[in-house]
Amino acid sequence: MRLFHSRLFWFAVVIVAICLSLMIWTAATGRNSFVTDLVGAVVTPLQNGVSKVTDKASGLFGYFYRYSALEQENEALKEQLNAYQRMENEYYSAISQNSALREAAGIRAKRADFELELCTVVASAGSGFQSALTLSRGSLSGIEKGDPVITGGGLVGFVSEVGLSYCTVTTLINADFTASALVSRTREVVAAQGNFELAAEGMLKLPYLENDADIRVGDRIFTNGGTYPPDLIIGRVTDFRPETHGISSYAVVEPAVKADELSTVFVIKDFTVED
Numbered sequence: 001m002r003l004f005h006s007r008l009f010w011f012a013v014v015i016v017a018i019c020l021s022l023m024i025w026t027a028a029t030g031r032n033s034f035v036t037d038l039v040g041a042v043v044t045p046l047q048n049g050v051s052k053v054t055d056k057a058s059g060l061f062g063y064f065y066r067y068s069a070l071e072q073e074n075e076a077l078k079e080q081l082n083a084y085q086r087m088e089n090e091y092y093s094a095i096s097q098n099s100a101l102r103e104a105a106g107i108r109a110k111r112a113d114f115e116l117e118l119c120t121v122v123a124s125a126g127s128g129f130q131s132a133l134t135l136s137r138g139s140l141s142g143i144e145k146g147d148p149v150i151t152g153g154g155l156v157g158f159v160s161e162v163g164l165s166y167c168t169v170t171t172l173i174n175a176d177f178t179a180s181a182l183v184s185r186t187r188e189v190v191a192a193q194g195n196f197e198l199a200a201e202g203m204l205k206l207p208y209l210e211n212d213a214d215i216r217v218g219d220r221i222f223t224n225g226g227t228y229p230p231d232l233i234i235g236r237v238t239d240f241r242p243e244t245h246g247i248s249s250y251a252v253v254e255p256a257v258k259a260d261e262l263s264t265v266f267v268i269k270d271f272t273v274e275d
Helices: 007-029 034-110
Strands: 113-126 132-135 146-152 154-162 167-171 178-183 190-194 202-207 220-225 233-242 251-253 264-270
Touching: 132 154, 132 264, 202 233
Parallel strands: 154 233
Antiparallel strands: 113 132, 113 264, 132 167, 146 154, 146 264, 154 167, 178 190, 178 220, 190 202, 202 251, 220 233, 233 251
């Protein structure tokens, strides 16, 4: 009996009655009630706001996920690129080594007495009249000071300094180079040497020639034995000039081998000395 006299009970009954009335009215008329519209007006913006926040959060998490995936893909591509570059380097290294071995075989076919050491050119140690090369082999490979250095194209210079695992080569245009030489056409014996002024042109010199010496442009110059094995090509004559004092003349010689373009060379560690 107390329940029927409670205000809360009757308030609940009124709310239920109103809700039932609204439901019956909505079903009968097919339109929303004022209360339904009011509730919708309040709830809908909240739903839209929650939906937008959810979409933004989803997009943000998606961005970080895609960024992480792109980072992983980028690292994978970098590893593949590094692998391809290693393969390319090995490929060209194999080609270079194969070419050098063929060149060595060609030299040995002509000069069986040569004991050769294949070396990689590590660096150019100077330029002009100080032109020199640093090689990848030294005394541990049996290389000694004074050993001639060649390629299949001709004489490069001589070993002027030796370390355990490296050596320095003085080239033909270096002012310290000198050799007994031979003019192939006339068989005239001459001297070949590096020259301070001509080195800037990449040339060397045949000094102390008679003013009427039989030297022509195009004549080939070879080693004449002694310090170097005979018949190694040094270069060819490009000009014949009088000395400033007028007493003698000299020939300008272009080296057969461009030292600054080399990647590999051969050191002649031993050869047969001809009397």
